[in-house]
Amino acid sequence: MSLLNRLHTGRPRTGVGTAQPPFVPPAGPQRYGAPRAAIGADRSHSWLRRALPIVLAHRPAFLASLLLSLVGLVVQVLIPWVLGHGALNAIMRDRSSITHYAIVLVVLAAVAAVAGYTSRRLLMTTAYAIEFDLRNLFYAHLSKMSFSYYDKVQSGQLISRANSDIRSVQAYLAYAPFILVQSSMAVLAFGLMLTVNVPLAFVAMLTVPFVYLAGARMRRVMLPVSWLIQARLAEVATIVDENVSGVRVVKAFAAEGGQLRLLARAAERLKWACVRDADLRARFTPLIQNLVQVGLVFILLLGGWLVIHDRLQVGDLLTFSLLVVMLQAPFQMLGQLIMMGQRASASAKRIYEVLDEHPTVVDRAGAVDLVSSRGEIRFESVSFAYDEGGPLVLDGFDLRLNPGDTVAVVGRAGAGKSTVGRLLTRFYDVGAGRVLVDGHDVRDLTVASLRSNIGLVLDEPFLFSASIRDNIAYGHPDADFGDVEAAARSAGAHEFIGALPDGYDTVVGERGYTLSGGQRQRIAIARALLVNPPILVLDDATSAIDVQVERQIHAGLRERLAGRTTLVIAHRLSTIGLADRVALLDRGRVIAEGTHQELMETVPFYQAVLAQVASDEEQQDRERAWERSRPDRQPGDAAARAGDSWFDGGTEPS
Ligand SMILES: Nc1ncnc2c1ncn2[C@@H]1O[C@H](COP(=O)(O)OP(=O)(O)OP(=O)(O)O)[C@@H](O)[C@H]1O
Numbered sequence: 001m002s003l004l005n006r007l008h009t010g011r012p013r014t015g016v017g018t019a020q021p022p023f024v025p026p027a028g029p030q031r032y033g034a035p036r037a038a039i040g041a042d043r044s045h046s047w048l049r050r051a052l053p054i055v056l057a058h059r060p061a062f063l064a065s066l067l068l069s070l071v072g073l074v075v076q077v078l079i080p081w082v083l084g085h086g087a088l089n090a091i092m093r094d095r096s097s098i099t100h101y102a103i104v105l106v107v108l109a110a111v112a113a114v115a116g117y118t119s120r121r122l123l124m125t126t127a128y129a130i131e132f133d134l135r136n137l138f139y140a141h142l143s144k145m146s147f148s149y150y151d152k153v154q155s156g157q158l159i160s161r162a163n164s165d166i167r168s169v170q171a172y173l174a175y176a177p178f179i180l181v182q183s184s185m186a187v188l189a190f191g192l193m194l195t196v197n198v199p200l201a202f203v204a205m206l207t208v209p210f211v212y213l214a215g216a217r218m219r220r221v222m223l224p225v226s227w228l229i230q231a232r233l234a235e236v237a238t239i240v241d242e243n244v245s246g247v248r249v250v251k252a253f254a255a256e257g258g259q260l261r262l263l264a265r266a267a268e269r270l271k272w273a274c275v276r277d278a279d280l281r282a283r284f285t286p287l288i289q290n291l292v293q294v295g296l297v298f299i300l301l302l303g304g305w306l307v308i309h310d311r312l313q314v315g316d317l318l319t320f321s322l323l324v325v326m327l328q329a330p331f332q333m334l335g336q337l338i339m340m341g342q343r344a345s346a347s348a349k350r351i352y353e354v355l356d357e358h359p360t361v362v363d364r365a366g367a368v369d370l371v372s373s374r375g376e377i378r379f380e381s382v383s384f385a386y387d388e389g390g391p392l393v394l395d396g397f398d399l400r401l402n403p404g405d406t407v408a409v410v411g412r413a414g415a416g417k418s419t420v421g422r423l424l425t426r427f428y429d430v431g432a433g434r435v436l437v438d439g440h441d442v443r444d445l446t447v448a449s450l451r452s453n454i455g456l457v458l459d460e461p462f463l464f465s466a467s468i469r470d471n472i473a474y475g476h477p478d479a480d481f482g483d484v485e486a487a488a489r490s491a492g493a494h495e496f497i498g499a500l501p502d503g504y505d506t507v508v509g510e511r512g513y514t515l516s517g518g519q520r521q522r523i524a525i526a527r528a529l530l531v532n533p534p535i536l537v538l539d540d541a542t543s544a545i546d547v548q549v550e551r552q553i554h555a556g557l558r559e560r561l562a563g564r565t566t567l568v569i570a571h572r573l574s575t576i577g578l579a580d581r582v583a584l585l586d587r588g589r590v591i592a593e594g595t596h597q598e599l600m601e602t603v604p605f606y607q608a609v610l611a612q613v614a615s616d617e618e619q620q621d622r623e624r625a626w627e628r629s630r631p632d633r634q635p636g637d638a639a640a641r642a643g644d645s646w647f648d649g650g651t652e653p654s
Pocket residue numbers: 151386387393411412413414415416417418419420571
């Protein structure tokens with residue numbers, strides 16, 4: 001039994017089923033699961049309120065941490081109070097009581113230490129759990145977004161939002177309540193002051209309204225700067241990302257200098273924003289922190305006067321001075337909290353900008369699964385533009401493929417050939433008309449089931465930094481080695497893979513750049529064949545393969561294509577040979593259909609298109625010759641690099 005047939009057994013040949021229920025994370029400990037909560041959907045709410053469900057999802061550990069921090073705090077505040085009393089008692093009344101007070105102080109210090117450690121440990125764990133949830137949420141959202149979204153965004157922007165923005169939101173969500181609890185030390189200290197001397201307690205707090213005013217001003221001026229920093233961090237990330245992904249183009253054009261200047265300019269702009277931020281911090285932070293010290297001056301003045309006039313005990317004055325110093329730490333933290341809050345607010349808005357975008361291609365209510373398609377495809381009066389109100393790429397496009405047909409779509413460059421394949425797979429939805437598979441509008445089918453019935457091979461295949469075997473088995477990870485090898489043979493890849501140092505275990509470099517363009521394409525064809533889809537779309541899938549090798553691949557493919565519906569987006573003369581029928585595309589519609597021979601004989605425009613294709617091929621041949629002469633294609637290097645130990649500091653979770 002062939003691989004093709006084997007993979008089909010056990011499933012009905014054709015039909016539709018009910019839509020799959022939404023993904024439910026597996027039960028049990030959520031170590032690597034879906035995020036525990038989502039960001040609030042109401043955009044009119046503040047960023048903090050929208051983020052609250054994520055924090056609340058970690059309530060037990062979070063509350064325990066806050067409670068312990070409160071315990072530690074109360075004990076810390078009690079220490080000066082006990083000290084003041086101890087001093088007073090020992091000096092004025094009973095000297096022997098000093099031992100008793102010393103023991104109480106040691107016990108209090110021990111309780112404060114244990115509570116402090118445990119609360120911090122719990123807080124850190126919660127902080128990273130929040131970060132984990134935020135990042136998963138962000139990635140899960142990105143994975144749902146449609147192609148039209150990725151057409152517009154820069155990957156550097158997304159990377160920066162997934163990293164530094166999430167980090168600053170996490171820091172605030174986790175630490176703000178902790179800092180607020182710590183700041184309640186000020187309230188406790190004030191309460192104790194009131195029990196000692198009421199007028200003196202109010203004098204100690206004289207400067208607090210000024211602290212509030214300075215804090216409010218600081219918040220106002222820091223928000224735009226925080227936003228600017230995050231935006232410029234993303235700008236730098238984008239340039240670095242483009243330089244790394246596009247390093248071959250940069251080097252081919254000897255444009256390193258220009259790119260460095262571009263990066264330096266972005267880094268300079270980032271530096272300016274950071275310095276502005278530091279300047280504002282330097283102005284406001286000491287002001288907020290030291291206003292409290294001014295209170296100490298008033299305590300000493302009034303307290304000293306009261307002691308001299310026997311209206312206050314020396315021990316009470318000592319307690320007061322210690323309590324005023326205790327006020328300082330919360331106010332220091334308050335300054336920090338304001339800064340963190342401004343950065344988190346800017347970052348949250350940048351994250352929400354992504355999360356508030358909705359995918360345009362989604363499962364409709366009542367969508368059904370396409371199960372083992374027969375492979376009947378129809379495009380009916382399809383019109384499509386990439387941008388709303390933009391030029392129509394397809395305009396009244398009609399095409400029919402019966403089960404088992406192999407049809408090539410041919411047209412000038414930019415005529416819309418690849419767009420036809422993208423509409424079939426619902427990378428985009430049609431503007432008007434319908435695309436039908438087995439008689440079902442593709443919009444009435446679940447996206448996942450539709451795509452699992454279609455194998456798509458693109459002219460620029462993306463390979464992952466993994467072994468060749470894993471790359472081929474990407475869509476079918478459980479496939480046994482025999483099937484992987486059979487798919488590779490059909491794609492004409494087996495021989496060159498066998499010649500690599502580690503054969504199928506050879507790890508390819510990022511995006512598969514350690515292989516030639518033609519080798520990458522053959523692996524991509526094998527990857528699609530292994531999934532064994534009833535429908536195959538070959539979008540210029542052999543463009544980088546020598547004509548000789550392509551002929552061999554065609555022989556293997558023909559065997560595989562039998563009984564399967566194949567749409568060939570043909571940019572090459574030789575590829576057209578794979579098809580039984582050709583559809584000629586011009587100005588968004590099919591203007592002629594027939595065999596290659598019929599069109600050659602009867603349609604002069606077809607001849608003109610093929611003449612253009614031939615001239616493009618010559619250019620591609622020249623580029624391929626250059627690619628072959630590149631010195632940086634060393635498959636063995638990638639394997640060696642992949643074997644490098646990158647982490648020695650512990651055991652990573654598997
Ligand atoms: N993601 C996109 N966003 C906006 N316009 C696009 C997008 N992709 C393609 N286009 C435009 O749509 C038109 C058709 O593109 P398509 O890739 O389908 O043409 P093609 O016939 O396959 O071209 P080629 O033979 O050069 O690969 C082109 O004008 C192209 O500029």
